[in-house]
Amino acid sequence: MQGIGQLLWKLREKEGIRQKQLCLGISSVSKYARMEADQQEIDFFLIDRIMGRLGKSVERLTYILPRDIYNIYELRQEIQQKICQKKWEEAKQCLLEYEKNKRAKEPLHQQFIEQEYAQIAWLRGKSVETVCEHLEKAIVQTMPEAEIQRKTGILSAEEYKLLLFRWEVCFGTDRERGEKELQELVEEIFQKNFERTERVKVIPYAALLIEKTARDGKADTYLKLITETALENLREEGKLLYMPEILEQYAQILEKENSNAEFIGLLRQERASLLELESDYKVSFKNYRLFDHVVRNFEIDAELIRRTRNAAKLTQEGLSEDICAQETLARIENGNQKPRSGNLRQMMEKMGRSGDRIETGIQVEEYETLELKIEFSKFIHRKEYGNAEKVLSKIEEKLDCNLMKNYQYIETERVKVKYKENAEYTEQFIKQLKELLAMSLKVEEGQKMEYVLNTEEVSILTEMALIYWGEQNYKVALEIYQFLVGQYEKSFIKPVFHILDWGMSMGNYGMALEELGYFEKAIGVCRKRIQQTLFAGKGGSLHTSLMVEACILEAQKDVKCKKYFKQDLDLLRLYKMQTNYKLMESYVKTNKIFD
Structure with missing residues (x-):
């Protein structure tokens, strides 16, 4: 695989999506086409959204970022933390700092800024008009033709969350949007080929909104089904956002059915422990609808090059030879200049390390192998070693184990499973x-x-x-x-x-x-x-x-x-x-x- 471009191309072809459909509202077709052909420097925020629109997660990828790009991700995370801690004014100061960044006017960044203003206003009990003003600005950034984009199904979980948030904000007001719109949004979300790590971002939220329109009878059956699906998604992915509300919603549904009182009590006990833990650490996800789950793996290119060069006992002159001027490398290591992707790769390979801007860990032909890798990790985490071994065999069938990365991964995970099954051969392991x-x-x-x-x-x-x-x-x-x-x-x-x-x-x-x-x-x-x-x-x-x-x-x-x-x-x-x-x-x- 030459880069992330080939992975994107295969995913897009498999879904039968044209480049124009995929890029609408977020990129020119020509820019994306060059990225897909690995002929353009990577726009990491664009990759995030493109992968989201393809229904796939970037959680298990490693990004090697320039320092200025990392600073934006860090600022975004800081804004989220301030909101979780109810430090509204500090969050707004961070947003003002974000707006000064030269990238802030680009659609993906402008969308984040406006949606966080909307989220803060809603949590603080501001008027629907104030919240919606920011929310509409956020939506139009990447969804200029929202109805058309919805019909083609080329939207990410983050974009669907924005549409659901607008529906909730307007619910019960003179700007109320109809139940039909909510039903259509939920149907679209379920029909979308989201992998589980993406589904969990939006299905629990959809379940909470469906409850607002539930009626006795048939609607209760549907509500129970979607609530159970949401709870299972949250459990499988180990997420916090929406979990307390979903537990309470499920408990109320079971109470109406006169279900097992002890089980209902356990649901509420689990909810209470979650809320107590959040309270202990002064973190609150209540009504934070647009929180973005943070499971990322980042490296900064300047730091990575400098630390690896020192570990390899190489001088700047020795590393830069036949790649770039020594002065250029000095500026790169100081964070004053970004290395081109080709130079980054050459430098890291010269030091015996990998240096692609986006690393997949194992070298894969198709994204589904990475999904299996996530599934394997979950079974190991739960100590379900029999299931883990079965998944590992499937992964091995899909990998070229003549490649060092792949062989190293398979054999390491095999040792883990064997040791758990038989701890006698420790020296051998x-x-x-x-x-x-x-x-x-x-x-x-x-x-x-x-x-x-x-x-x-x-x-x-x-x-x-x-x-x-x-x-x-x-x-x-x-x-x-x-x-x-x-x-x-x-x-x-x-x-x-x-x-x-x-x-x-x-x-x-x-x-x-x-x-x-x-x-x-x-x-x-x-x-x-x-x-x-x-x-x-x-x-x-x-x-x-x-x-x-x-x-x-x-x-x-x-x-x-x-x-x-x-x-x-x-x-x-x-x-x-x-x-x-x-x-x-x-x-x-x-x-x-x-x-």
């Missing part, structure tokens, strides 16, 4: 993992590792640490965890933009510290992880940090441990992590935590 790591990282024995690690290398080192820990070699395991956490502390990039790898490393580090008795430090690590995970809109991965806090407070005979044990159990049950739930349930019963 450690040896395999070291060999796999050496395929992409050439580090001499005893030499300090200074390279910027990719996701697969983080995964290999994490598995090595887990095996060492299982063998009670705590010193080596802790050193690996500290090293991984240190990788992110050295980076300019905020943890929320490495949330999957950073969160995993911090979770393991916190558990290790707790087991070795470093209680105060462990609590600090756990609370930092929970805060950032909440800012990313994720709830399904909070288990380990809650468990560590609970166990520390229990050891200190602090009755507050009950609160954290309860939150942990509720989240494990809610997000369908049955193996961990049974283990935790057994622990609290054995130790009589709840008397």
Whole structure:
């Protein structure tokens, strides 16, 4: 694969979409055609929206960004965090700063700015006219011919959310839009070929709006179906946004049916734990309809080149030879000049690393392989190793394992599954993992590792640490965890933009510290992880940090441990992590935590 262009082309051809349809409102056809042919520097925000319109997620891609582009993503995230914290005026100051950016007048950026103004106004109880003024400006940016675009079905989840938000804002006012429009929007969303990570952005919201128009009888059956679908989507993807409202809506539906009272009580208990957790960390997603789930993996090109060059023991003169002038490289590393994609790739390859602007981790022929990779990760997270092994076999069938990246991924994940099934052959597993790591990282024995690690290398080192820990070699395991956490502390990039790898490393580090008795430090690590995970809109991965806090407070005979044990159990049950739930349930019963 020469770049992201080929992946886009295959997705577009499979869906039978013309370039003109795909680009309407967001790009000229000529610009997009050059990107699809890998003849144009990447516009990352455009790629985000193009992938969204194709119904696909960018969550598992790694973006190597110029510093100025990263700054925009960071500013967007900061605006969202301020809104979640109800710091309206600070959010508006950030929006004013955004408006000063030279890109701010482009449709995708103008849409974000206007929609956030609309969201803030709505949360603050401003008039419908004020909210709609911003909202209409946001919609027209990328949907100048909204009705035509809806008929062709070439809209992203984000754009459908804007249309649903307009409907909700106007509901019950003199600007009210009809029930027919809502029904048509919901039907379009269900017919759209969204993958699950995109469906979860919009289907729960649609379910909440359908409830506003529900009537006795047939409508209740439809409402129950769409609510159950929404709840399942949220559970599968481990998301927070809409979850408390959907749990309450489902509980009310079951009450009307006189369903199992105990189950209804559990739904409300899970909801209460979520809201309590949000309150503890002063984060609120209530009515934040346009929150964008943050599961991204970013690197900054200047930082990546500089740190990799230092790790490879190369001078600027040595790296720049036959690629660019040494002075040019100096400006690039200082962030004063953007490297062209070709130069970035050449530099990274010269240092034995990968350097495409958009990395897919494994080298794939079709996007569906990446979807399988996400599914595999979910089964591993839930400790459903039999299902994980089946999915891994499907992935292997689709990959060319003569390619180093693919072979490294398949063999690493196979070691994970084998170790969980049979932990006797630890020496063999450690040896395999070291060999796999050496395929992409050439580090001499005893030499300090200074390279910027990719996701697969983080995964290999994490598995090595887990095996060492299982063998009670705590010193080596802790050193690996500290090293991984240190990788992110050295980076300019905020943890929320490495949330999957950073969160995993911090979770393991916190558990290790707790087991070795470093209680105060462990609590600090756990609370930092929970805060950032909440800012990313994720709830399904909070288990380990809650468990560590609970166990520390229990050891200190602090009755507050009950609160954290309860939150942990509720989240494990809610997000369908049955193996961990049974283990935790057994622990609290054995130790009589709840008397």
